[in-house]
Amino acid sequence: MSLMSLLNELPQYWAEGAIRELEGFRRGLSETYPIEDDPPPLTPYTVVYEGGKVSLRRYQAQGTVRHKTPLLICYALIKRPYVLDLLPGRSLIETLTKKGLEVYLIDWIPPTRADSWRGFDAYVNEDIANAVRAVQLCEDIERISLLGYCFGGMLSTIYTALHQETIKNFVALTLPLDLSVRDIPLNSTMDHVSEETINLITETFGNCPAALMKAGFSSMAPIHHALDKYIGLYRNKENKGYPEMFDLFERWMSGEVPLAGRIFRELILDVTRKNLLVQSQFVVGGRKVELKNITCPVLNVVADRDDVVAPRSSLPFIDLIGSDDKANLVFPTGHVGAIVSGAAQKLLWPQVAAWLADHDG
Amino acid sequence: MSERSQSAKDVLIVYKSLLIELPVAGAKVSLGVAKDNELEGIAWKAYEAWVRLVNRSTDTLYQNPFFGDSVGRGLHGLLQIQRLTNSVGGAVFAALRSVTGLPAASEVQAMRAELKDLRLELRSLIAALPGRPAMPERAEMRRDEAAEEEFIKAIDGRPPAARRGKGAAKAA
Numbered sequence: 001m002s003l004m005s006l007l008n009e010l011p012q013y014w015a016e017g018a019i020r021e022l023e024g025f026r027r028g029l030s031e032t033y034p035i036e037d038d039p040p041p042l043t044p045y046t047v048v049y050e051g052g053k054v055s056l057r058r059y060q061a062q063g064t065v066r067h068k069t070p071l072l073i074c075y076a077l078i079k080r081p082y083v084l085d086l087l088p089g090r091s092l093i094e095t096l097t098k099k100g101l102e103v104y105l106i107d108w109i110p111p112t113r114a115d116s117w118r119g120f121d122a123y124v125n126e127d128i129a130n131a132v133r134a135v136q137l138c139e140d141i142e143r144i145s146l147l148g149y150c151f152g153g154m155l156s157t158i159y160t161a162l163h164q165e166t167i168k169n170f171v172a173l174t175l176p177l178d179l180s181v182r183d184i185p186l187n188s189t190m191d192h193v194s195e196e197t198i199n200l201i202t203e204t205f206g207n208c209p210a211a212l213m214k215a216g217f218s219s220m221a222p223i224h225h226a227l228d229k230y231i232g233l234y235r236n237k238e239n240k241g242y243p244e245m246f247d248l249f250e251r252w253m254s255g256e257v258p259l260a261g262r263i264f265r266e267l268i269l270d271v272t273r274k275n276l277l278v279q280s281q282f283v284v285g286g287r288k289v290e291l292k293n294i295t296c297p298v299l300n301v302v303a304d305r306d307d308v309v310a311p312r313s314s315l316p317f318i319d320l321i322g323s324d325d326k327a328n329l330v331f332p333t334g335h336v337g338a339i340v341s342g343a344a345q346k347l348l349w350p351q352v353a354a355w356l357a358d359h360d361g
Numbered sequence: 362m363s364e365r366s367q368s369a370k371d372v373l374i375v376y377k378s379l380l381i382e383l384p385v386a387g388a389k390v391s392l393g394v395a396k397d398n399e400l401e402g403i404a405w406k407a408y409e410a411w412v413r414l415v416n417r418s419t420d421t422l423y424q425n426p427f428f429g430d431s432v433g434r435g436l437h438g439l440l441q442i443q444r445l446t447n448s449v450g451g452a453v454f455a456a457l458r459s460v461t462g463l464p465a466a467s468e469v470q471a472m473r474a475e476l477k478d479l480r481l482e483l484r485s486l487i488a489a490l491p492g493r494p495a496m497p498e499r500a501e502m503r504r505d506e507a508a509e510e511e512f513i514k515a516i517d518g519r520p521p522a523a524r525r526g527k528g529a530a531k532a533a
Contacts, residue, residue, distance in 0.1 A: 192429030241505030334517025
């Protein structure tokens with residue numbers, strides 16, 4: 001490796017990066033987000049229900065041991081979910097199904113401009129409720145296990161608080177709960193964006209555009225996205241596996257999905273600025289979301305090195321709920337590593353599966 | 362270690378590497394007495410220290426209220442321009458559309474919705490068929506899991522501000 005070689009290759013990496021960003025921009029601006037651009041799935045599934053903004057996937061349990069209680073995974077609204085099923089040995093879906101779990105995944109259908117009216121009420125009390133009902137019917141069971149990741153964790157928390165009777169066990173993964181925590185420096189900048197500007201975003205675009213969310217995520221680590229990741233690629237280009245992983249990840253990282261206008265406004269103005277959820281003052285569909293109404297067993301998985309959702313934002317969750325059987329599981333990983341790292345697949349998710357097995361009866 | 366002392370340490374690394382170690386290593390290379398990759402190792406050490414410094418500076422900038430106000434005002438201005446552009450463009454092209462015969466966005470959207478319904482119907486018919494085709498397979502690729510782990514550590518590794526000098530998050 002030499003400086004000249006680096007200076008020769010860096011412009012090529014930047015050009016490829018720019019093309020990826022423009023393709024992500026095109027996808028985000030499309031009136032109907034092209035989900036057919038997703039890479040082919042690793043683990044086979046069938047779509048068992050479609051309605052509202054939900055396409056419900058079913059992944060069959062593998063092996064001889066089979067849990068009685070199915071697991072429904074609620075992913076975030078703002079990214080495509082194929083990161084959960086990325087590569088052999090790095091697939092959360094594969095790991096959980098091999099542990100004998102029948103796994104269902106809410107594949108959120110990206111919103112169009114016509115969906116800008118959708119808020120937390122529509123996503124929680126209609127979409128998630130319908131998905132849970134579909135799982136109940138498929139499995140002939142009254143209560144299911146629910147796992148929510150990041151923003152999906154927030155939606156799942158609200159759902160469980162409002163519909164506790166349908167949930168047997170709840171696993172929260174990197175849950176952004178206490179949003180008064182300002183450990184992520186960019187949050188301080190966003191505090192200065194006025195309520196008028198937030199409303200102007202949805203007045204202009206209907207929904208929150210994918211490009212705006214992409215700008216937000218990139219701004220969290222600008223030097224990494226502008227330069228350091230390409231330097232890392234250059235330094236590891238001889239390591240088989242690194243460039244392939246880089247390409248897959250970059251594809252996912254440039255795959256932001258628009259966020260429906262109303263839920264965007266509610267998220268920023270009510271949940272983030274006023275921090276209503278952690279105070280049990282957030283109203284969804286005319287009902288107050290009281291965290292103490294969550295009484296089922298809860299496992300709160302926190303990534304110790306998370307630089308997207310500060311760990312201090314997630315940890316208070318178990319102190320606010322009404323469950324007797326609850327625990328924090330803090331794992332030394334980052335926000336994405338919790339899903340795809342080898343350590344997570346070998347150590348974290350078997351622990352989660354064992355916890356679910358213990359609470360299966 | 363506090364952020365300020367870590368920054369001071371990184372500044373020292375950068376200056377020491379650029380002003381002392383790199384020239385010395387360069388001289389050793391020209392004399393043929395340098396160790397393998399010595400020059401490269403020093404350069405990467407300086408680069409990594411520089412990246413840490415820039416990251417910390419960026420975090421400090423984000424916490425500056427003046428910067429936050431500027432971002433807020435700038436975003437508001439851009440959105441107002443975009444809104445005006447949308448309105449003017451919509452009005453101009455609405456007139457042109459009737460001349461050129463191009464469909465409106467709403468007509469295209471309605472067509473897409475119809476196509477989606479047809480796709481759902483086709484999918485349910487295919488699901489009912491015996492011996493339906495398997496899911497598309499990914500191309501096999503030879504993998505190096507250690508290299509993949511290196512990549513994940515690189516993108517996951519930056520700790521949040523609270524951890525730097527304030528103690529790690531603890532399990533309850």
